[in-house]
Amino acid sequence: MTSLDYGRAADLTERLQSRLVDSIADDAGVTRRAVLGGLGIAGGAALAGLGSADEGSHAIAAHDEDSTHGNFGSKGEYADLAFDPHEYLYQFNTGEGGQENVPQDVYRETVDGVERTVREFTLTAVDTTVTIAPGIEFPAWAYNGQVPGPTLRAVEGDLVRVEFENLGRHAHTIHPHLRNLNPRMDGIPQNGPGVLDTGESFTYEWLAQPAGVHFYHCHSLPLKEHIHRGLYGAMIIDPDPERVAARPEEYCGFHASQITAELREELVARAESRNHESDANADVNEMVMVMNGFDTNFDGDNEVYAANTRAFGYGVGRTNGKGEWAAGETVRPIRIDGQRPQRVYLINTIEFDPINSFHTHSQFFDYYDHGTTLLPTSKRVDTVMQCQAQRGIIELDYSDHEPGLYMFHAHQSEFAELGWMSFFEVV
Numbered sequence: 283m284t285s286l287d288y289g290r291a292a293d294l295t296e297r298l299q300s301r302l303v304d305s306i307a308d309d310a311g312v313t314r315r316a317v318l319g320g321l322g323i324a325g326g327a328a329l330a331g332l333g334s335a336d337e338g339s340h341a342i343a344a345h346d347e348d349s350t351h352g353n354f355g356s357k358g359e360y361a362d363l364a365f366d367p368h369e370y371l372y373q374f375n376t377g378e379g380g381q382e383n384v385p386q387d388v389y390r391e392t393v394d395g396v397e398r399t400v401r402e403f404t405l406t407a408v409d410t411t412v413t414i415a416p417g418i419e420f421p422a423w424a425y426n427g428q429v430p431g432p433t434l435r436a437v438e439g440d441l442v443r444v445e446f447e448n449l450g451r452h453a454h455t456i457h458p459h460l461r462n463l464n465p466r467m468d469g470i471p472q473n474g475p476g477v478l479d480t481g482e483s484f485t486y487e488w489l490a491q492p493a494g495v496h497f498y499h500c501h502s503l504p505l506k507e508h509i510h511r512g513l514y515g516a517m518i519i520d521p522d523p524e525r526v527a528a529r530p531e532e533y534c535g536f537h538a539s540q541i542t543a544e545l546r547e548e549l550v551a552r553a554e555s556r557n558h559e560s561d562a563n564a565d566v567n568e569m570v571m572v573m574n575g576f577d578t579n580f581d582g583d584n585e586v587y588a589a590n591t592r593a594f595g596y597g598v599g600r601t602n603g604k605g606e607w608a609a610g611e612t613v614r615p616i617r618i619d620g621q622r623p624q625r626v627y628l629i630n631t632i633e634f635d636p637i638n639s640f641h642t643h644s645q646f647f648d649y650y651d652h653g654t655t656l657l658p659t660s661k662r663v664d665t666v667m668q669c670q671a672q673r674g675i676i677e678l679d680y681s682d683h684e685p686g687l688y689m690f691h692a693h694q695s696e697f698a699e700l701g702w703m704s705f706f707e708v709v
């Protein structure tokens with residue numbers, strides 16, 4: 283058997299989780315709600331000294347304690363279901379569909395003489411709290427009340443229009459990691475509108491280029507605090523198959539004179555597989571993983587690590603013994619159909635540590651650094667590392683693996699033990 287026993291995997295997750303929660307529970311930067319040890323929820327939303335979040339904002343700070351989502355008293359369960367790390371994996375905002383808390387639209391418009399598809403999103407910065415470990419609330423600054431912020435998705439050549447409003451207490455911006463031709467739209471303090479104070483708004487416009495997996499974040503100073511508090515998100519730019527057919531050399535390491543008809547055809551097929559408007563894309567199970575960390579005592583060092591904010595959120599919870607997870611339980615592996623190709627859009631956002639990494643057990647994968655090429659930049663690797671803001675696309679194939687649990691985690695062992703440890707459950 284290649285997979286771990288479910289009960290032992292659950293023991294491991296629970297042991298690491300308890301140790302982590304014990305180690306950070308008294309840190310200055312967090313608030314501990316009494317959900318551990320079957321005590322039930324403490325009264326009142328814990329806001330870590332930040333006061334109430336603005337009413338009418340998208341903040342998720344207020345916990346619905348009369349919720350029907352079951353009892354949150356059990357050890358190892360997350361109480362805050364407003365953000366579900368399993369849903370987040372698959373939440374792509376394209377302008378024509380996405381999350382309820384992300385107002386969006388898509389339409390055609392002539393921009394500087396060129397007719398383009400415009401994908402418009404409203405992003406609002408707020409102060410809120412996010413659950414980073416069972417019962418542990420971190421005082422975050424967040425786009426649309428969530429960390430990571432909403433995943434934005436467009437096609438190469440589109441115009442991404444972001445109506446940004448700052449309802450947080452500090453001055454913020456949005457800086458895109460795109461090939462942006464207008465310095466006013468760079469989202470830095472020194473250009474265009476500069477930083478936006480509380481209550482101010484600005485509409486950013488960015489050309490969606492190049493194709494790849496990209497990143498947006500606040501660029502206010504001190505930068506390390508504004509990023510680390512949670513103001514970041516993924517921006518995916520799908521390749522345009524027609525453009526790939528016309529300029530295939532821009533999507534691989536070959537010179538134009540070396541492009542054969544077969545290679546052009548392969549690159550176009552790969553572009554279709556990556557393009558959410560193409561039928562071929564529906565065959566692939568696509569997930570977003572943003573590797574992040576939290577400095578819970580504000581000493582300039584991370585105490586908690588995760589993929590998508592929740593320490594051990596993709597660990598193994600208690601089951602009924604048959605791999606079916608108990609109702610309401612939010613600690614569970616990512617269940618995947620072994621016969622479908624898997625694609626992970628991976629981004630590293632951690633502050634304070636110079637690198638992060640992604641390592642798969644019993645598996646090798648193809649990797650596309652920044653996702654800007656259609657041929658892999660690394661073939662058959664089981665570990666990649668990323669500095670802050672580095673990102674890439676991972677393609678995995680479990681079609682010949684036995685069903686069961688396959689671990690993946692940061693291969694900085696410390697990060698794994700402090701939360702960035704996860705499982706795929708292949709079925």
Ligand SMILES: [Cu+2]
Binds near residue numbers: 501509
């Ligand atoms: Cu900021």
